[in-house]
Amino acid sequence: MNTAQQLGYDPQAKLLMIHADDAGLSHAENRATIQALEKGMVNSYSIMVPCPWFHEMALYAKDHPQYDMGLHLTLTCEWETYRFGPVLPVSEVPGLVDGHGHFFRKREQLREKATAEEVEKELRAQIEKALRMGLRPTHLDSHMYSVGSHPDFFTVYKKLGEAYGLPVLINKQMMEMVGLDPKTHIGPNDLTIDHTYLGAIADFEKGQFNQGYQHILEKLQPGLNLILIHPAFDEPEMQAIAINHPNFGAEWRQMDFDFFTSEKTKATLVEHNIQMVTWGDIKTQNSF
């Protein structure tokens, strides 16, 4: 039984969620995410609680409960000069931060320095801050899939999903990307996303970024599919955040926005009989 069937759909149904990560990161990210929700094909997104533009996005989320919204649990900050850190005082989670009190830039540093206890404390604090703000998330997922950088962090992640009654993003390809063995760490009762897709660095470098997305849509397999995008505008703010970081940089994010708000992409979804689903649908049908 594939996940489509588990969710009550025909086993041949091509289910798709187009999900915007990184809301709250910057104003350019917030504005593009909002436009992609309202006018584009993005049908779910998740917010980074520790980021400088969290408050703006949270106010929007409260005013627009019709959009599927999760928490993009954050343990790393990949940027060079735009630096943020934990919601908790650094003295409570010293293993999560560098000498300036900011999150590490790489998952490997997190794995080496952090304890599972610190990860749990900080992620609970992020969830509690969002709830105090009045947010009602539909799901939990993870920035840079950093929760997969250590088996014990992944256990915390699943435990938090259960504790708060929220589905968490579990997917074989994402786990393999961060070096976590899916065979060992996906349990029999875990709801998993069959196929997860990200824009490809190789396509981006070859100037074939859109063709990559087009190919994903045209060849979409039956089951539950998830495309993770990062819409933002290619403006000075986003350019400065992503300095020396072309992959997932400002131009990349603008292309994400453009592709998933275009009429051509809308037509592709119809032509290929793709059915859109949200984390809210998954949550309801799995009686979380």
Place this chain on the structure above:
Amino acid sequence: MNTAQQLGYDPQAKLLMIHADDAGLSHAENRATIQALEKGMVNSYSIMVPCPWFHEMALYAKDHPQYDMGLHLTLTCEWETYRFGPVLPVSEVPGLVDGHGHFFRKREQLREKATAEEVEKELRAQIEKALRMGLRPTHLDSHMYSVGSHPDFFTVYKKLGEAYGLPVLINKQMMEMVGLDPKTHIGPNDLTIDHTYLGAIADFEKGQFNQGYQHILEKLQPGLNLILIHPAFDEPEMQAIAINHPNFGAEWRQMDFDFFTSEKTKATLVEHNIQMVTWGDIKTQNSF
């Protein structure tokens, strides 16, 4: 003896500092401040340590010690959706923050809720964070002159200047603006700025912003003069920060940048025989 004489200049010398406040607030503010220092007439600036773009500006300051740089001690955040709070954990300074852990928007709220002990703890933490980062400030000043919102906060401010061997911005007009009596709170040994100028809201509303600045320069009095500007670019990031806040908003800040980087303004300074001084000059000549 006016301050020009105290500093070893002719009593008739028209001394001027053109100072950029609010570096670190946003990327648009940082970029404009840097350009105004490098290509314009700004000859001193100060950084807001608790702000999201502090790190970017601090890296620049470390690489460019030739520019006069102070700390813009921060106790308030006037913005509606772009919210930041203390460097210290909120549990250590509960009287400085609203229910979300952000600084109050108004000086009056700060005056009502905060204790002088909290103000001192937080401002010391801001200074210490800047020093740990390797910054070597030339002076201390105060965002929204919030240190003047209560006599006890002002005492803390002066005490910190002494403790760190740094001149602090003391000026009659600024004190009057925030409701602190200059007669009572300027001591015989305090070095004061004779005349401090800010862009005028009335001029801005009448579309005569530049004329206001031009008038200030043409009528500049002998003594130590300080023009406080807030250069930034009128871009989406700055527009979103200053939503519903036209005074000191994105357009205002762009006009600050444009006026104080223009050839016409440069010519005015020469024509009126205005001598530029920095906090570094003041610091040296007062053997701080």
